[in-house]
Amino acid sequence: MSARILVVDDIETNRRLLEARLSAEYFDVVQASSGPECLEKAAETVPDLILLDVMMPGMDGFETCKRLKADPATRHIPVVMVTALDQREDRVKGLEAGADEFLTKPVNDVALFARVRSLLRLKEVLDELRLRQESAFGSEDGEADLDGSATVIVAAGDEQAAERLAAKLPREFAGRPMADPAGVVKAARAGAELVLIDISNAKFDALRVCARLRADTATRNTPIICVVEGDTPQEMVRALDLGVSDVVNRPVDPGELAARLRTQLKRKRYAEQLRDRLEESLEMAVIDPLTGLYNRRYMASRLRQAVDAWEASAERVSVILFDIDHFKRINDSWGHQAGDEVLRAVTARMGKQLRALDIAGRYGGEEFMVLLSGAAGREASEAAERVRAAIAREPFVMVSAGVTVEVTISAGVAEILHGDTPERLIARADAALYQAKAAGRNQVVVAQKKAA
Numbered sequence: 001m002s003a004r005i006l007v008v009d010d011i012e013t014n015r016r017l018l019e020a021r022l023s024a025e026y027f028d029v030v031q032a033s034s035g036p037e038c039l040e041k042a043a044e045t046v047p048d049l050i051l052l053d054v055m056m057p058g059m060d061g062f063e064t065c066k067r068l069k070a071d072p073a074t075r076h077i078p079v080v081m082v083t084a085l086d087q088r089e090d091r092v093k094g095l096e097a098g099a100d101e102f103l104t105k106p107v108n109d110v111a112l113f114a115r116v117r118s119l120l121r122l123k124e125v126l127d128e129l130r131l132r133q134e135s136a137f138g139s140e141d142g143e144a145d146l147d148g149s150a151t152v153i154v155a156a157g158d159e160q161a162a163e164r165l166a167a168k169l170p171r172e173f174a175g176r177p178m179a180d181p182a183g184v185v186k187a188a189r190a191g192a193e194l195v196l197i198d199i200s201n202a203k204f205d206a207l208r209v210c211a212r213l214r215a216d217t218a219t220r221n222t223p224i225i226c227v228v229e230g231d232t233p234q235e236m237v238r239a240l241d242l243g244v245s246d247v248v249n250r251p252v253d254p255g256e257l258a259a260r261l262r263t264q265l266k267r268k269r270y271a272e273q274l275r276d277r278l279e280e281s282l283e284m285a286v287i288d289p290l291t292g293l294y295n296r297r298y299m300a301s302r303l304r305q306a307v308d309a310w311e312a313s314a315e316r317v318s319v320i321l322f323d324i325d326h327f328k329r330i331n332d333s334w335g336h337q338a339g340d341e342v343l344r345a346v347t348a349r350m351g352k353q354l355r356a357l358d359i360a361g362r363y364g365g366e367e368f369m370v371l372l373s374g375a376a377g378r379e380a381s382e383a384a385e386r387v388r389a390a391i392a393r394e395p396f397v398m399v400s401a402g403v404t405v406e407v408t409i410s411a412g413v414a415e416i417l418h419g420d421t422p423e424r425l426i427a428r429a430d431a432a433l434y435q436a437k438a439a440g441r442n443q444v445v446v447a448q449k450k451a452a
């Protein structure tokens with residue numbers, strides 16, 4: 001599916017002109033002739049990008065942009081402001097209103113399409129992150145805040161040029177002037193928040209540095225802003241197609257630079273927040289928060305895989321079900337906090353007795369499951385016995401209740417048999433566990449080699 005672009009301009013000829021050029025590049029174009037119509041169409045059609053005229057009667061481009069960026073439903077749509085004027089105040093005002101880019105009329109095709117491609121790539125990444133985030137949490141995110149200072153690497157062909165450029169940074173950014181390409185890459189890898197790089201100096205192969213930063217996983221998401229000569233659209237296109245985040249024209253205006261730096265930094269922190277929350281949610285989906293072991297859902301899926309592998313290639317697997325003896329008494333006597341402490345302590349002792357490739361999970365309240373791939377019932381029962389002995393060997397100290405408590409554990413072991421389903425394998429291990437409990441607890445029972 002091609003990208004949908006909303007073209008907003010009060011003059012019909014301008015809209016038609018842009019539509020013709022964008023359609024020729026296979027973009028799907030929607031039009032609006034005023035600010036209010038833009039807001040309406042943006043909410044209704046959810047475009048991938050908005051080309052927004054500045055000078056419009058009534059609600060102008062700045063106000064329209066502010067409203068788009070204030071609405072959570074449209075905040076993430078990139079906005080390119082288009083103006084007949086090349087006024088620096090307008091650029092800064094536009095960027096501060098939340099515009100992602102600024103183009104001057106008459107719009108140069110090469111510049112337009114390079115910008116559009118670059119912004120659409122960025123949107124694709126953010127959309128993907130947001131989608132996964134929403135499917136994990138079912139909620140809309142907030143906006144990243146800008147706080148504290150940020151380290152910016154300022155790179156140019158020579159030290160003096162780098163220092164001059166660094167002097168144009170706003171106060172909240174700490175600039176590090178550099179003129180050595182290898183040094184720039186190294187410093188970026190060490191964790192700079194942003195790289196500002198002058199690509200107008202031929203002595204310094206700045207685009208190669210940009211390409212290296214983009215190819216390296218450590219710096220792939222570090223924003224890069226390039227400084228280019230205003231009259232060389234080819235340079236700008238090459239830079240944007242290499243994946244740099246933004247381009248600013250020489251001579252560099254400090255106000256415009258400040259607005260662009262802030263936009264990039266906000267975007268970076270927003271993407272970081274999304275990534276962090278995503279990782280957290282993926283982890284939460286498989287990990288039991290109390291013990292740090294895999295949860296029941298994950299264990300069930302691994303068990304299903306193990307049974308499939310057994311059917312496909314006779315890859316043997318055994319299961320141990322452990323249950324802490326008289327766990328209810330611990331909770332009743334010392335409280336749930338003490339019970340939680342015992343669960344964590346049992347987990348720690350159990351872990352020391354298992355092989356690295358054994359998969360351990362919390363299967364229920366005080367029940368644990370271990371999957372031992374490649375292990376026969378006898379090896380599994382030896383592992384279960386090691387765990388049982390380690391738990392019974394010495395009492396547990398419960399810091400919260402200030403007491404030590406004897407804890408024992410019972411185990412049922414079952415090896416996979418031909419024709420097994422996950423349910424049947426578990427049912428045999430469970431029956432063995434029941435026998436261990438019935439026979440006096442603190443022991444390991446291996447299931448009979450016939451279906452339960």
Ligand SMILES: [Mg+2]
Nearest residue numbers: 010053055056
């Ligand atoms: Mg106009």
